Amino acid sequence: MLDLPSLRREYGPVFVTTLENGSVIPWKQLSIGEYLEYSALLEGETYARVTIEDEVFRKCVLDELTIINLPGLKAGTVTTVVQDILRNSGPNTIEELNLSLNIYRNVATQAVHQTAVLVAQAFPAYTLEQIYEMNFNDFMMRVAQAESKLMQLGILEEPINFLDPTAQVEIETPETPKMDAMEMYRMYEKQQGRSEPKQTIIKNTQMFSNSGLSDEESGYTANDLDESTQVIFKDYIDQLNSGQDLRIKTPEERLAEAKVREEQGKKIVGQQVNTRQVENEALEEQYAEILKRASAKKKNR
Structure with a gap:
């Protein structure tokens, strides 16, 4: 029976492929460099595909008995497991790469991950992997020391203050100044x-x-x-x-005069419009009379 917790402690993240007969094969991911290397070999067709798949299978599968019995595995088993390994070791498309990046952007903004980066920035001798291996007390001590050092260097302007991302922040709406x-x-x-x-x-x-x-x-x-x-x-x-x-004059007096001027302007515009309507009607009557006379002349002929 597989001891997945033991495998996880030894190898880190562990994945499994379940076959049709119910058997389970545990495996680990390829590194980014290995993923790029094997992807190029499979696309280049310089070597037989079965040779590359066997190499990936032996490198990633964590069950020694399965590797020993590799020649006796059912046809297609190695191909199925290797496809799962490649699918989970790197992006298959640009869309998948962008999706993964967006997911991990959200993860990277979490407070613990950001403070881990601050520790690495203040103390470059630490790798991020070493920082993540610290227990909580040691980690918080290094965070406090990193904060003090970065403030002395002027990189941080004020002490770190964690905010609850789920808390609602009240935004003060500035009062609209009254107009005179x-x-x-x-x-x-x-x-x-x-x-x-x-x-x-x-x-x-x-x-x-x-x-x-x-x-x-x-x-x-x-x-x-x-x-x-x-x-x-x-x-x-x-x-x-x-x-x-x-x-x-007071603003009120000037505003009142402006309104009077506006009414006067409207009256003048209304008068002009009425004058134009009268002129247009007169022209239409003259034109109708001319057409009437022309039609009468044609009948007389």
């Missing part, structure tokens, strides 16, 4: 497809004198503003040019 009246007005203008008005910036009080604008700033008039901005700031320019005290 002026921002609401600018958004309204933007939604209506109008360009944002230019800003009038008063640099300092020296810009003004008792009679109005200074000589240096007197050239800044309505001519310096675009057409849409002139409508909004015309009253300000008039106040400055007339020497009156400048009264800045």
Whole structure:
């Protein structure tokens, strides 16, 4: 009877192939180098396939009695076992390679595997295989020592802190800042497809004198503003040019005036549309009259 636990302790991962007669043949995987070597030999057909299969069978099968009785095995047994060995020792397709890589990416992100890599990075004399052979207490001691060393070297910025991948992290949603009246007005203008008005910036009080604008700033008039901005700031320019005290309208007042201008614009557009409809109807009537006259002339002929 096979003692699989003993075989696993001696050889590591152990696989089995169950034959039709119920017998079980245990075997181990090929190394990556061996897998590439035997795959190339089987594809190259330099040697007889049966010779390569016998060599793989003897190298991987872990039951000595089965190897001794190799010549007496039922036909096809060696081929079946070798196919299982090759199938589990390396990827058969690119898709299978990508699938395996994705699986082991998830495994590699586990906390213990990541800390094992940190130990190997801090103490290069250790191989990963040697680190995995440590018991838990020795392993955690090496993790703490690796953490201290890597922080001193500046590779780690802060101590290691393991997080539960299943824990739900609450994401703080930043509060949406409230818009003041002026921002609401600018958004309204933007939604209506109008360009944002230019800003009038008063640099300092020296810009003004008792009679109005200074000589240096007197050239800044309505001519310096675009057409849409002139409508909004015309009253300000008039106040400055007339020497009156400048009264800045509140955002609410400007928003109300904008709405009035919008209604006026809609009325003008509506009037233009009605005028065009009337003109089109008149043209259609004239065209119908012309066709009517032309048809009457043909009948008279």
